[in-house]
Amino acid sequence: MEILFSDFFQRALAGGLLIGITAPLIGVFLVLRRLSMIGDTLAHVTIAGVALGFLTGFYPLGAGLIFAVAASFAIEKLRKAYKSYAELSIAIIMSGGVALASLFFTLGKGYNADVMSYLFGSIYTLDNMDLIVVGLVTIAVVVVVTLFFKEFFLLSFEEDAASVSGLPVKLLNMLITILTALVISTAIKIVGSLLVSALLTIPVAISLLLSRSFKSSVILSVIIAEIAVVGGLVVAGIWNLAPGATIVLLLIALLALTLIGKKGLPA
Template sequence: MDILFSDFFQRALAGGLLIGITAPLMGVFLVLRRLSMIGDSLAHVTIAGVALGFLTGFYPLGAGLIFAVAASFGIEKLRKAYKSYAELSIAVIMSGGVALASLFFTLGKGYNADVISYLFGSIYTLDNTDLLVVGIVTLVVVTVMSVFFKEFFLLSFEEDAASVSGLPVKMLNVLITVLTALVISTAIKIVGSLLVSALLTIPVAISLLLSRSFRISVILSVVIAEIAVVSGLVIAGIWNLAPGATIVLLLIALLALTLAGKKGVRL
């Protein structure tokens, strides 16, 4: 139990709580726009940036963030070029991210162990700089979402109607994708690039089953994510388990229980 009061665990808890706000908040709009897989795409690109950061001595999380934001513009450019095949943009960017990551892995054999920690998450290694970056991203995401909540709502349900009503659809699309890139690039050190999509989508999947109101669904998804993050970190800390995996498995268990309850199955 002493681990729960250690400095590194408190930093991990703070970082997890911050990502627990931003990930499902962005996830709601991604799910509604049928762009759930964008998380995997940007996560792979972020890993490529992290690998390059280790190679060049640049702050790895910062390099990953730059790569993710650049990739977000690429996704929007491709989505515009292939309007009828929006998912194609995600596949292309993901392929590029995997290719770059593989190349940098080959060039930096001495750093592979460090990069691999970002694949599965290394929340216990968060330092004050990491927390500052996560905190700034959280502030930016929450602020932008508060200001443009109604516009994002309309864009998610009916993009054509949003365009007809005079909303700057192109700018809003880019803004959502860039914010998603920021969230994913800061979340990979917490839950890992292989698991980050779960934090974006599973809380949303649960909230959509429990709520008929969009606003309540947004709030509920954040609450569910925070419960999973705190519970997962405590369980992982006490029993020496992988934190990211524990958080995701808890979310899956909550989804299964919710589905069973909706079907009237006795638990």
């Protein structure tokens, strides 16, 4: 239990609490627009950036962040080129990210243990610099989502209606994709790139079963994510497990309980 009071665990907890706000806040717009896979794609690209960071000595999270933002622009560009096959852009960028990551992995030998923490998450790796970056990203996400909440709502509910209302649909789409890139690249140090999209989608999946209004589903997603992050980090800390795994398994357990509970409820 001592581990829970250690500096590195407190840092991981602080970072986790911030990511527990940002991930579902962006995830709700991705899920409702059926773009859940963008999370996975950007996570894979981020890992390529992190690997390059290790290879060149550049701050890995910063390199991952730059890669993720560049990939988000590329996805938007490809989505325009393949209008009727929007999922193609996701497949192309995802495979490009994995290819680059494996290239950088093989070029740089001897840092596999560090890379593992980016794949599955770790409570030991978050330093003060990382915490500052997570804090800045959280401020950016909360401010932008608060400012454009009603516009993002209409965009997610019905994109054509948003266009016919004269909303800057392209700009709003781009904002959501960039924010997604920022959230993912900062979350992977705790949750890991292979599991980060679960933190964006599963809290939203649970809240969709329970909420009647859009506002309540956003608030509930954040509460669920926070429960999973805190619970998952504590379990990971006590039994020395990868926090990505414990957080995601806790989310899946919550989802299963909700589904069972919903079935038991009268229609």
